[in-house]
Amino acid sequence: MSSxxxxxVGVITIDTIALVEKYPSADERVVAQEISRAGGGPxxxxxxxxxxxxxxxxxxxxxxxxxxxxxxLRIFExxxxxxxxxxxxxxxxxxxxxxxxxxxxARAISTRQPMVQAPINEAAKKLIAQAQWVHVDHVGITRLxxxxxxxxxxxxISFDAGYGVETFDPIxxxxxxxxxxxxxxxxxxxxxxxxxxxxxxxxxxxxxxxxGSAGSAGFSPETGLVTAQGFTVDxxxxxxxxxxxxxxxxxxLIHGFPLQEAMFRANAVAALSxxxxxxxxxxxxxxxxDTYLEAHK
Numbered sequence: 057m058s059s060x061x062x063x064x065v066g067v068i069t070i071d072t073i074a075l076v077e078k079y080p081s082a083d084e085r086v087v088a089q090e091i092s093r094a095g096g097g098p099x100x101x102x103x104x105x106x107x108x109x110x111x112x113x114x115x116x117x118x119x120x121x122x123x124x125x126x127x128x129l130r131i132f133e134x135x136x137x138x139x140x141x142x143x144x145x146x147x148x149x150x151x152x153x154x155x156x157x158x159x160x161x162a163r164a165i166s167t168r169q170p171m172v173q174a175p176i177n178e179a180a181k182k183l184i185a186q187a188q189w190v191h192v193d194h195v196g197i198t199r200l201x202x203x204x205x206x207x208x209x210x211x212x213i214s215f216d217a218g219y220g221v222e223t224f225d226p227i228x229x230x231x232x233x234x235x236x237x238x239x240x241x242x243x244x245x246x247x248x249x250x251x252x253x254x255x256x257x258x259x260x261x262x263x264x265x266x267x268g269s270a271g272s273a274g275f276s277p278e279t280g281l282v283t284a285q286g287f288t289v290d291x292x293x294x295x296x297x298x299x300x301x302x303x304x305x306x307x308x309l310i311h312g313f314p315l316q317e318a319m320f321r322a323n324a325v326a327a328l329s330x331x332x333x334x335x336x337x338x339x340x341x342x343x344x345x346d347t348y349l350e351a352h353k
Contacts, residue, residue: 235265
């Protein structure tokens with residue numbers, strides 16, 4: 057039987073990130089303070105976060121038969137993430153060029169992504185059938201039928217609801233995690249706490265909204281409304297922080313933490329990841345997380 061506890065399904069990229077003081081204007085050259093090349097993609101970053109936090113994780117998605125694809129596999133091997141569920145597609149490995157501006161505390165992203173995901177392989181189906189959780193991003197959520205799983209039929213399903221979820225039906229997942237801004241689009245003019253309760257009680261699941269540096273808020277039928285504070289760190293870049301939070305939240309739930317404490321710990325993991333330029337390099341291990349939380353009591 058597979059020892060994999062969580063499988064992440066969705067986008068896998070190789071990203072090049074440049075940190076600049078300010079965005080260049082037309083035809084202007086700006087010297088970058090730092091340039092990093094790293095793995096990215098919501099599902100991929102979540103898989104690394106899970107692994108760093110002591111969860112045996114796997115990634116399912118599509119890469120190209122190219123140098124970037126080989127780099128993806130090298131990164132996952134280094135991080136201890138199972139890649140037997142990765143498929144080779146007919147297009148180049150997805151990637152982004154990202155310019156992070158210190159002046160604006162923002163980033164500009166130019167993305168190349170494969171238009172068609174390669175078919176799910178048999179190894180991926182076996183991994184998912186035996187896992188405790190499957191975590192999906194905006195691409196992964198569209199592949200549940202292909203994976204032959206649904207809520208109540210297979211592992212628990214966590215959804216990184218980062219894009220276009222205004223009309224999404226959360227009854228299809230066990231853990232629905234949009235941003236507070238997405239919840240405002242779903243429920244215009246409605247208080248966040250009421251919106252969370254509405255979705256959770258209708259679906260009978262857990263709904264958590266990320267709130268950036270303010271932390272997170274969640275609701276489940278068992279806990280009612282819970283909130284968890286954010287953390288203040290020296291931010292280099294917020295790239296991938298949401299993806300890190302999703303992986304960290306699932307990791308803490310697998311470790312057995314109650315929802316509020318799981319959110320609190322995931323907030324800290326996401327904050328610490330922001331001390332690096334890319335989305336992965338500063339994700340803490342569980343030991344590093346515990347040390348940080350002990351020092352910030």
